[in-house]
Amino acid sequence: MGSVKKVALKALALFMAAALIAGCGQQKSGSDKQGVAGANTINIGVNYELSGDVATYGTNSKDAILLAFEEINQKGGVLGGKKINAIVLDNGGKKEEAMSAAAKLITENKVVALLGPATSGATMAAATMATKYKVPIISPSATSPDVTVDPQSKKVRDYVFRVCFIDPTQAIVGAEFATKDLGAKKAAIIYSNSDEYSKGLYKVFKEEFVKDGGQVVAEESFNSGDQDFRPALTRVKDAGADLIYVPAYYGDVGKIVNQARELGIKVPMLGADGWDSPKLAEYAGGAANLNNTYFTNHYAASDPNPRLQAFVKAFKEKYNREPDAFAALGYDTAYLLVDAIERAGSADPEAIRNALASTKDFDGITSKITIDQNHNPVKDVAIITMVDGKQTLKKKITH
Amino acid sequence: MLNRREKTCTLVALALVIGLLALANSFLNQYYLRLINVMGINIILVVSLNFTNGLTGVFSLGHPGFMAVGAYTAALLTIPLRQKAFILPDLPAWLAQAHASFPVALLAAGTVAAICAFLIGYPVLRLRGHYLALATLGFLVIVQVVVTNVSQITRGARGINGLPPETNIWWVYGITIALIYLSWRLVHSAYGRGMMAIRGDDLAAEALGVNLVKHRMLAFTLGAFFAGVGGALWGHLITVVSPNAFSFAQAFILVVMSVIGGMGSITGSIIGAVVMTLIPEALRGLEVGTTIAGFHIPPLYGLSQVIYSVALIIVLAVRPQGIVGLREFSMRRWLKN
Numbered sequence: 088m089g090s091v092k093k094v095a096l097k098a099l100a101l102f103m104a105a106a107l108i109a110g111c112g113q114q115k116s117g118s119d120k121q122g123v124a125g126a127n128t129i130n131i132g133v134n135y136e137l138s139g140d141v142a143t144y145g146t147n148s149k150d151a152i153l154l155a156f157e158e159i160n161q162k163g164g165v166l167g168g169k170k171i172n173a174i175v176l177d178n179g180g181k182k183e184e185a186m187s188a189a190a191k192l193i194t195e196n197k198v199v200a201l202l203g204p205a206t207s208g209a210t211m212a213a214a215t216m217a218t219k220y221k222v223p224i225i226s227p228s229a230t231s232p233d234v235t236v237d238p239q240s241k242k243v244r245d246y247v248f249r250v251c252f253i254d255p256t257q258a259i260v261g262a263e264f265a266t267k268d269l270g271a272k273k274a275a276i277i278y279s280n281s282d283e284y285s286k287g288l289y290k291v292f293k294e295e296f297v298k299d300g301g302q303v304v305a306e307e308s309f310n311s312g313d314q315d316f317r318p319a320l321t322r323v324k325d326a327g328a329d330l331i332y333v334p335a336y337y338g339d340v341g342k343i344v345n346q347a348r349e350l351g352i353k354v355p356m357l358g359a360d361g362w363d364s365p366k367l368a369e370y371a372g373g374a375a376n377l378n379n380t381y382f383t384n385h386y387a388a389s390d391p392n393p394r395l396q397a398f399v400k401a402f403k404e405k406y407n408r409e410p411d412a413f414a415a416l417g418y419d420t421a422y423l424l425v426d427a428i429e430r431a432g433s434a435d436p437e438a439i440r441n442a443l444a445s446t447k448d449f450d451g452i453t454s455k456i457t458i459d460q461n462h463n464p465v466k467d468v469a470i471i472t473m474v475d476g477k478q479t480l481k482k483k484i485t486h
Numbered sequence: 487m488l489n490r491r492e493k494t495c496t497l498v499a500l501a502l503v504i505g506l507l508a509l510a511n512s513f514l515n516q517y518y519l520r521l522i523n524v525m526g527i528n529i530i531l532v533v534s535l536n537f538t539n540g541l542t543g544v545f546s547l548g549h550p551g552f553m554a555v556g557a558y559t560a561a562l563l564t565i566p567l568r569q570k571a572f573i574l575p576d577l578p579a580w581l582a583q584a585h586a587s588f589p590v591a592l593l594a595a596g597t598v599a600a601i602c603a604f605l606i607g608y609p610v611l612r613l614r615g616h617y618l619a620l621a622t623l624g625f626l627v628i629v630q631v632v633v634t635n636v637s638q639i640t641r642g643a644r645g646i647n648g649l650p651p652e653t654n655i656w657w658v659y660g661i662t663i664a665l666i667y668l669s670w671r672l673v674h675s676a677y678g679r680g681m682m683a684i685r686g687d688d689l690a691a692e693a694l695g696v697n698l699v700k701h702r703m704l705a706f707t708l709g710a711f712f713a714g715v716g717g718a719l720w721g722h723l724i725t726v727v728s729p730n731a732f733s734f735a736q737a738f739i740l741v742v743m744s745v746i747g748g749m750g751s752i753t754g755s756i757i758g759a760v761v762m763t764l765i766p767e768a769l770r771g772l773e774v775g776t777t778i779a780g781f782h783i784p785p786l787y788g789l790s791q792v793i794y795s796v797a798l799i800i801v802l803a804v805r806p807q808g809i810v811g812l813r814e815f816s817m818r819r820w821l822k823n
Contacts, residue, residue, distance in 0.1 A: 175774055
């Protein structure tokens with residue numbers, strides 16, 4: 088027994104030493120690569136949630152970004168033949184890790200730009216490092232307005248960009264669609280009181296709907312995870328609403344839709360990108376319940392745009408699964424960055440930043456993108472309607 | 487106590503450490519500096535956890551709870567008033583007007599955490615073994631739920647952004663060295679001996695006149711004080727505090743560090759914190775996948791987190807007492823050799 092323990096102990100010590108040495112060795116080989124970077128490669132940092140709770144967001148975006156860079160390198164690279172070298176780090180969905188990964192990518196790998204993270208909190212943490220070292224950072228999917236604009240001083244964060252629309256945009260477009268296309272006059276809103284995303288959309292939608300000439304006849308709140316929505320729905324029905332706005336995530340949305348249809352509420356229901364999930368129909372108690380529902384989203388997989396369809400096909404071939412909005416946005420992020428590098432004519436972070444800030448009518452797969460003075464994109468919002476359980480593109484509204 | 491030669495050597499070693507830190511501070515890039523700061527904060531957390539888990543045998547899992555209390559307390563004090571009025575408009579007036587410099591905020595962080603420990607210590611410290619561990623875990627859950635839901639003070643799940651980046655190598659290692667010294671003096675005092683007697687056998691210790699509640703309470707509140715300070719340092723290092731950072735996973739990591747180094751030993755706590763900060767970070771380079779001699783290793787994201795569990799299992803199986811066990815580094819023994 089004693090000798091077994093000794094051997095195991097030695098193995099442990101050896102393993103730990105090997106891990107340390109290998110880790111250091113890895114960094115060294117990274118910096119060796121760096122030696123040639125100036126000559127014929129450009130280092131781009133990819134900082135994502137690849138493990139932890141929101142790993143699917145980060146993984147989908149990261150896979151699409153790598154696919155885009157592969158295509159670009161195959162076509163001859165950027166700036167007349169330079170290859171893009173993507174360095175991927177996992178931040179585990181933790182803010183401190185996102186920051187540390189950003190610091191490592193900038194100082195160790197000498198990246199000229201950072202892509203990611205997927206969520207607003209992690210992006211804001213990584214952005215502090217990007218700002219400190221004056222390296223541009225683009226998030227494909229951080230939707231909080233505070234990411235690019237300091238909420239207190241109202242000043243734009245110079246090095247921070249994104250390619251998704253911000254939350255208020257969805258609500259504004261949703262209200263416009265409700266009044267103009269659905270002809271709604273009396274809206275009811277059911278929102279989650281325990282979720283900032285839901286509360287934010289509720290507030291903006293209410294303002295906009297009234298501004299567009301409508302009237303909000305019922306406002307009901309719930310806590311994410313609640314099971315019984317019948318009392319709230321009954322009040323909504325009695326109020327005579329001709330539209331129900333449900334800005335929440337698909338788990339709650341499914342239950343609300345199911346119970347509304349059960350109570351005989353047939354009016355259209357409208358939501359936001361939190362609805363986007365293959366599981367929605369399952370929660371809603373069948374595809375039929377979802378007819379006459381709509382939601383605002385970043386893109387529609389059924390959009391006939393040939394470049395989008397080519398991306399969907401290439402992504403499926405390479406990874407053997409359907410791309411989602413995070414993947415489509417990641418793909419646009421990668422191409423937007425390359426477009427900026429080409430326009431800047433150099434791989435200097437400052438030049439790339441300036442080129443990003445002056446992006447105009449970039450032809451992305453989710454939409455044409457123009458970066459505004461707040462570093463937010465002016466782009467199309469896709470309105471999706473559910474037809475027998477299938478997401479179908481209803482309309483695109485530019486905002 | 488130390489003789490003159492030992493004292494001189496200790497001072498020389500201390501000067502050497504300070505010199506190395508000064509070198510690191512002026513020559514290393516932000517990435518390595520952050521790593522060194524995180525390492526120091528982990529040493530503070532593990533050495534303070536050692537008061538309860540190691541010295542007194544009170545197995546607490548509530549450490550991140552005290553970290554959270556400290557981090558939020560300090561954050562609410564150091565954020566500039568105008569910024570606070572903007573991001574937290576519903577703050578009670580006395581809190582909205584409160585502002586303090588970083589050292590005062592650190593002190594307040596520790597004090598508030600210690601008061602929390604004192605209050606929950608009364609019921610909780612009467613429990614033993616697993617029951618006590620579960621009760622402290624319960625405290626951790628309560629802190630998380632409260633922090634998530636009292637959004638007019640904590641901004642809920644969004645967390646508080648934009649803390650002033652006050653934490654630097656001198657704050658972290660100044661406090662680390664002070665804590666190690668305090669810890670060392672405690673171990674060699676009557677209180678420390680009493681704590682270790684309780685760890686050995688609480689009934690026997692009580693029979694010999696050691697006041698169980700008093701000693702446990704001292705260990706618990708002292709540990710909480712430094713957990714609060716550690717949490718505040720951590721918050722001002724990454725400039726964001728949010729409830730999910732102070733989770734059970736954090737408690738697990740701290741306990742693993744403590745067990746691997748050697749529970750009950752200050753030296754072991756330091757070694758555990760250093761080793762288990764550096765190894766996962768080194769493994770991060772391997773996560774991306776690589777090709778060695780034609781053999782392709784695919785990316786394994788999350789690998790660096792698995793190492794905590796793997797290392798714990800191996801240590802418990804082959805060396806349950808940890809790397810150094812109960813032993814301490816001794817200047818005397820070192821000089822003799």
